[in-house]
Amino acid sequence: MISSTKILLAKYDVPAPRYTSYPTVPYWETSPTTAEWIGHLKTSLNETAGGWSLYLHIPFCETLCTFCGCNNIITKDHKREAPYVEMVLKEWQLYIEAVPELLKKPLKNIHLGGGTPTFLSAEALTELLGPILSSVQIDLNDFEGSIEVDPRRTTTEQLRALRKLGFNRVSMGVQDFNPEVQRLVNRIQPLEITENLSNAARDMGYTSVNFDLIYGLAKQTVESIRATAESTVQLRPDRIALYSFALVPWIKPQQRLFKDEDLPKAAEKRELYEIARGVLLNAGYIEVGMDHFALATDKLSLALKENTLHRNFMGYTDQRTDVMLGLGVSSISETPYSFHQNEKLLPLYQGALEEDRLPTLRGHILTSEDRVRRQQILKLMTQYEVDFINSEQALQAQEFLHEMIQDGLVSISDNKMLIQEQGKPFLRNACVFFDERLKHKQPQTKIFSQSI
Ligand SMILES: C[S@@+](CC[C@H](N)C(=O)[O-])C[C@H]1O[C@@H](n2cnc3c(N)ncnc32)[C@H](O)[C@@H]1O
Ligand code: SF4
Structure with missing residues (x-):
């Protein structure tokens, strides 16, 4: 493996969600x-x-x-x-x-x-x-x-x-x-x-x-x-x-x-x-x-x-x-x-059912913003590209992802974010941009596995 890739892997190997849902479970x-x-x-x-x-x-x-x-x-x-x-x-x-x-x-x-x-x-x-x-x-x-x-x-x-x-x-x-x-x-x-x-x-x-x-x-x-x-x-x-x-x-x-x-x-x-x-x-x-x-x-x-x-x-x-x-x-x-x-x-699951109750532990009602973010993250995870909702979001992405852009992992053009071929290992890192909940409240303890 070439050394510049090694440096990138070390740099971006941070805790990040796997985004099988948005919001992620700890943020419900x-x-x-x-x-x-x-x-x-x-x-x-x-x-x-x-x-x-x-x-x-x-x-x-x-x-x-x-x-x-x-x-x-x-x-x-x-x-x-x-x-x-x-x-x-x-x-x-x-x-x-x-x-x-x-x-x-x-x-x-x-x-x-x-x-x-x-x-x-x-x-x-x-x-x-x-x-x-x-x-x-x-x-x-x-x-x-x-x-x-x-x-x-x-x-x-x-x-x-x-x-x-x-x-x-x-x-x-x-x-x-x-x-x-x-x-x-x-x-x-x-x-x-x-x-x-x-x-x-x-x-x-x-x-x-x-x-x-x-x-x-x-x-x-x-x-x-x-x-x-x-x-x-x-x-x-x-x-x-x-x-x-x-x-x-x-x-x-x-x-x-x-x-x-x-x-x-x-x-x-x-x-x-x-x-x-x-x-x-x-x-x-x-x-x-x-x-x-x-x-x-x-x-x-x-x-x-x-x-x-x-x-x-x-x-x-x-x-x-x-x-x-x-x-x-x-x-x-x-x-x-x-x-x-x-x-x-x-x-607890059994107890609820014995009382004829649904065994609910927790959940989350999506806000209208959650629903938009959920679709954007889904699109990025499945198609490696996503449209911004407006030009302001595109500007925010330029700023938030400037290192990933500089490193040639992500590109932004025509109101779109695109994951480059060499950026694919870092898909989870790019998704974090859309994760408003994580950006507003960083976890105090470790809750996600490393992104690599
Ligand atoms: C429920 S298990 C599959 C069925 C069955 N229990 C088995 O192990 O063959 C689901 C899959 O999750 C994956 N898995 C479990 N723990 C994991 C971990 N810590 N990291 C990554 N993958 C994991 C494994 O590949 C496993 O096959
Ligand atoms: S303990 Fe082994 S067999 Fe059981 S779910 Fe995990 S991976 Fe599958």
């Missing part, structure tokens, strides 16, 4: 009351020309991967499956009673995330999904059902049960194929396990297989990440998420187990990305947004080409719906008017 301010939240859902469903999306969170994992930043509960007790399924179905019941519009507008996609959704057996998955999917409107020609699976803990029975329910996409947690890296993150996952599951999914008719990889993990080297990327392209997933390791030990204490000297720093970390990126591009993958790659024929690449790429709490997607309802502990929902998050602690 005015929670909607239950009545307001229900009202926003109803209005948005009535107003939308399209359908809606459903996210289901299954928090359980049998073992803890030490890098993990997800909302999870570590347990080997599978007796917890049935009561959890019952809780989520109760939550669904409360929603359809309060918002019957959910049954009138088409469900465009459902996503099961976690934790590890395949902690639930094939029977438990069917018990959970059967009643929901049979009560909503679905056009199978225009429907995506996707699930995040841990290949170490996924059986063909589970994939078959999901296929029967209309699921057509599967996303596999891989992270890294190197045995030493796997040992250090407490996740031993021989390549054959991933390969066999991937082949089984295709044989069953899943039309899209995604692999999650992470760069920046302890003991990853240029050679090891190249080998991981080469093994990945051999298996030819349709999509690859190449995530930057988000180091947030103040939220996830298990990440303190990593030795500082084992973790690659800004320039070294970015080099790992560049190496993997090179292998993926050479193999015909297209880079999409900040950390995703897809085969040219995949819908994500087509959405990039047609400027219809979208980003939500789950990351980049080709499916845009205005309404996303999240069910399950800690789930986040969104409408054009507000965000809403469920209780993050299982006993």
Whole structure:
């Protein structure tokens, strides 16, 4: 890597949000009351020309991967499956009673995330999904059902049960194929396990297989990440998420187990990305947004080409719906008017449902300014360019981003901001310009991971 790039990487490696929402969760301010939240859902469903999306969170994992930043509960007790399924179905019941519009507008996609959704057996998955999917409107020609699976803990029975329910996409947690890296993150996952599951999914008719990889993990080297990327392209997933390791030990204490000297720093970390990126591009993958790659024929690449790429709490997607309802502990929902998050602690989530209450933890009602900023950040994150709302905003950007402009990372012309090719690693930094809330109130403690 040339030294000027190294200097830039060190200079701009600062804490910054990943902007899967705006305002970002730590800046949510005015929670909607239950009545307001229900009202926003109803209005948005009535107003939308399209359908809606459903996210289901299954928090359980049998073992803890030490890098993990997800909302999870570590347990080997599978007796917890049935009561959890019952809780989520109760939550669904409360929603359809309060918002019957959910049954009138088409469900465009459902996503099961976690934790590890395949902690639930094939029977438990069917018990959970059967009643929901049979009560909503679905056009199978225009429907995506996707699930995040841990290949170490996924059986063909589970994939078959999901296929029967209309699921057509599967996303596999891989992270890294190197045995030493796997040992250090407490996740031993021989390549054959991933390969066999991937082949089984295709044989069953899943039309899209995604692999999650992470760069920046302890003991990853240029050679090891190249080998991981080469093994990945051999298996030819349709999509690859190449995530930057988000180091947030103040939220996830298990990440303190990593030795500082084992973790690659800004320039070294970015080099790992560049190496993997090179292998993926050479193999015909297209880079999409900040950390995703897809085969040219995949819908994500087509959405990039047609400027219809979208980003939500789950990351980049080709499916845009205005309404996303999240069910399950800690789930986040969104409408054009507000965000809403469920209780993050299982006993509180359960307690609310036992009292026939929606398990609201917090949320945010978007102001008219929030809505404009949200669209600008979304545009920059998905298309690398955005129009200013007026010439005054363009002048403010000239001033705020003058170093990034001088360094050739961002350009401003014709009332537009453009991310240059060499500026792509610094996309999060450029988005900060539109983040009025962050600019007005800098966090007093560390809340965001580093931007690189
Ligand atoms: C819920 S997990 C995927 C499903 C399943 N639990 C598994 O691990 O295979 C979602 C993905 O988030 C990513 N992830 C988790 N913690 C992360 C972190 N600290 N930094 C970057 N990516 C992370 C991993 O790539 C992981 O596959
Ligand atoms: S990476 Fe997946 S399996 Fe590992 S702890 Fe996190 S959610 Fe669980």
